[in-house]
Amino acid sequence: MKNSIFAGYCLNNNLFQAGWSIIAAFGTYFCMYGFRKPFTASSYSDIYFFGFDYKTVLVVGQVLGYMLSKFIGIKFISEMPYHGRSLLILYLIGFSHFALLCFALIPAPWNCFMLFFNGIPLGMVFGLVMGFLEGRRITEALLGFLCASFILADGFCKSVGSFLLDKGISDHWMPFVSGTFFIIPLLVFVWMLSRISQPKNLDVIARSERSPMYIEDRRRFFSKYFIGLSLILLVYLLVTILRSIRADYSPEIWKGLGFDAKPEKFTISELWVTLGIVISSGVMILVKNNKIAFYLAMFVAFLGFFLAGISVIGLMSNLLDGFWFMVLVGLGLYLPYVLVHTTIFERLLAMTRERGNCSYLMYLADAIGYLGYVAVIISGVFVSRQISLLNQFVILVSLISVVSGILIIFASIYFANRLRDNTN
DSSP states (O other): OHHHHHHHHHTTSHHHHHHHHHHHHHHHHHHHHTTTSGGGGOOOTTOEETTEEHHHHHHHHHHHHHHHHHHHHHHHTTTOOSTTHHHHHHHHHHHHHHHHHHHHHSOTTGGGHHHHHHHHHHTTHHHHHHTTTSSSTTHHHHHHHHHHHHHHHHHHHHHHHHHHHHTTOOTTTHHHHHHHTTHHHHHHHHHHHHTOOOOOHHHHHHHOOBOOOOHHHHHHHHHHTHHHHHHHHHHHHHHHHHHHHHHHTHHHHHHHTTOOOOHHHHHHHHHHHHHHHHHHHHGGGGOOOHHHHHHHHHHHHHHHHHHHHHHHHHHHTTSSOHHHHHHHHHHHHHHHHHHIIIIIHHHHHHHHTOSBOHHHHHHHHHHHHHHHHHHHHHHTSSSOSSSOHHHHHHHHHHHHHHHHHHHHHHHHHHHHHHTTTOOO
């Protein structure tokens, strides 16, 4: 009883509530990655599935499940009320952990199907956590830390997986054992999430009310801003493909750059990326005018693509070593990727005052993004035996940076004309 009174009293304090929310959201999503990413630390190089590279089959299987959950989430997450989210997070992650146990018990290569079932529930978690944070005057800062969690966790969880492999844990038991380490902290962070209060009146005035978004609401909103949203979604598709390749094949890319795939490399490189993302997202809360913040975010996204393109030039001209190339490419890719999560969709809803929530827009974007990534992997466009993974990655960074930068410019022009009379 005393603990409940203490938590309720503390959460009335704005500063305390902000810190509480950041820790809860960051920790919950960080722990979720412990059930998703450690398996990518292994190369599974001696196993094939009907002639296909086994690791590629595993990556595709999990991403297929993750992608399916994003399509389901367009309806399910966007229509879900505020209450009941925290318990559902535990159910979903618990199911994904059970799938990893089955992955360890079923002989290879037939256990590859378990990664599909592992991915389905995990794809729902981001939207559930995001629902606790959107529509607030400090949403960018809160979501910035939430996004920082998956940037940092991606490297950290690979480090955990590599560490366990070095200690003699087999390739197939390693993902389940890795997830087990995250169970207790996950319970703590999800409890903290459940204590976060809904947005206050001042938040609603500044950012608009966020409410469940049903099918007619979704259709009306998308048709109203069809061209601009389509351009942003196309940019997000390209960035998701490149970001996912960098994440899922980072051991191979690091080796191509001349580095041993040591656990600390994954974490240290992502620490620098995380720092840049948190700063760029957090400063957006200082911009009160929603319209200015929206276009500023679009401009910073453009700078991200410029940075990624410059990093390729630096690598090719030997002005950058492999470590800083990975850091700068990561920062360049994550800037637009995270700004879509934290600011672009958030401020679009705020300045248009449309009925709805960011979960719908994010799950629409993620569904399209992961569909594109699956198509690239299945088609074999990326994994080619004629060209090294590193060279393919460098080529893709160059092409996608240029194309996405141009698309961002056109999207900004569209919204500038479409919302000319809106001054929020």
